[in-house]
Amino acid sequence: MRASDVLTIGQLAARTGLSVSAIRFYEEKGLVHPIRNAGNQRRFLRADLRRLSFVLIAQQLGFTVREIAEELAALPKDRAPSLADWQRSSTRFLAEVDRRIASLQRLRNNLNGCIGCGCLSLDKCALYNPQDTAAELGPGPRVLKSVELA
Template identity: 65%
Template sequence: MEVDLGEPQMLAIGQLADRTGLSVSAIRFYEARGLVTALRNRGGQRRFLRSEIRRLSFILIAQQLGFTLGQIREQLAALPQGRAPTQQDWARISRSFRNSLDERIDGLVRLRDRLDGCIGCGCLSLRKCALYNPDDRLGRLGPGPRLLLGDAPSEPAISPAAAIGSS
């Protein structure tokens, strides 16, 4: 059964700001960058489709997760202009965004779980560093915190029996 929603509800920029929690200037900024689209009424005032609330909410959350405006714009480009995106439209974005989100989640979990131990950065300041990264062997794999970046030592640095006494 189809539901006729009639004419799309249009919102003034202030109404959109009130609903999204964004400032009017932020909405204008996103509009100028092509992330949202405003229509103009006869008086030249901006009017937005109600569906722009979801786009702005997506922008807000994606930015909080560290995505750049370019990355966000790339995702939003897949959505239709001039009509409210359907569930299928958002599902398409979700599938394409999922890998990037999963990588970020994995990185956050590694950071949470390993920050109090050796992260493979080469500082060698913790006792555990001698076990996981003796003589900064992980530095051969490249710069940065190799264990947080997903590298694993290729071989145990010392025997498991010796490791028990050094923790």
């Protein structure tokens, strides 16, 4: 492996905009897998630039580090992911993004009316929650939560 094939943690930080401590955190969580040189210093493959970029985007979309780690575990660790590798990952993530968008749209469409709290204080509550049946489902905004989970 040539020296130009790998990056120091400082170089990776500069290229990704992440702090060195953030990169170490992601390493601890299994999102990147550096190799160690003879002096026991971390060296990262150039493919780790894409892995960390994926992490940053996925976090902006609301995915947890655990969810991201599970997805990255399906990608090769020893080489840059191929287009087919990324397409498989993006297909799985897109399905979840679509589910979240639909949930947010339902929330937006119902926010001015009823949030399903079971309060019966609005005239429309009789439509969404007659006889306070949502109370049987538990505390909080049960109507929208049950729609979101459906």
